Amino acid sequence: MTQRTILVADDHPLFRQALKLAIGRAAPDAAVIEAGQLHEALECAAAAPRLDLVTLDLRMPGADGFSGVAQIHAERPGTPILVVSSADAVDAAHRARAYGAIGFVSKTAELAELERAVARALAGETDALPQPDAATDTPGDMAARIASLTPTEMKVLTGVMAGKLNKQIAFQLGVTEPTVKGHMTAILRKLGVLNRTQAVLAARTLDLAVEE
Structure with a gap:
């Protein structure tokens, strides 16, 4: 084994x-x-x-x-x-x-x-979750869409969130700029948004807004 x-x-x-x-x-x-x-x-x-x-x-x-x-x-x-x-x-x-x-x-x-x-x-057992307060804002459909991105798409999206241009993301990932544009098109489609700005706004649901 x-x-x-x-x-x-x-x-x-x-x-x-x-x-x-x-x-x-x-x-x-x-x-x-x-x-x-x-x-x-x-x-x-x-x-x-x-x-x-x-x-x-x-x-x-x-x-x-x-x-x-x-x-x-x-x-x-x-x-x-x-x-x-x-x-x-x-x-x-x-x-x-x-x-x-x-x-x-x-x-x-x-x-x-x-x-x-x-x-x-x-063992693959999913924990039972504590009940959230009624005012707690938990992610729904958009979280599932973000979770559906491929590893490279996630890297491109985090680069966009950091304010990087396509050519900068391409250099960081070691790919061509047209390849990044292709990934960006797939990201927009999966997230159901029209442009980079909307993609960034949607991805902000990743932010951790809880008190330690």
Whole structure:
């Protein structure tokens, strides 16, 4: 049987150690890959021949709100993502689920709770979500549309959100400008918008607007 692989993406080394301890109890056979920034997590997700679980902090360097969840989900749509964050669970858990996460656990959780969350995620079990407040703004159809983007489309969209021109995005991705334009056309179609400005406004639903 091929050894299971788990990616731990968090910018705090001490908390990565805590997660590795929880993983060691829940899945002692698993190999653990560590990433301290979002770009490192994306590189690991793209390169790993097998990836059974990703534990992801929402507020890593390079992440814009829920963009980390959306990008990793686009890169490895079949891999469960367990968000481990200090963000408010009621709001963030629902929003993380909309972008492709399978579960959510607070960073204030005890080690045993982290262990149980890892075990559930590895088993493919989706967490029951806490009930949101009536005033909580949870994403709906647009979140599903953003989650449907391919890995390259997500990279193009995040470049557009950063105010970059097509030629700058093309240079960053190592592709031609017409290729970026083609991806942009696909993004507009999938999001159901007419231009780049509308795409950026739609993508702002990725922003994390919850209190720590």
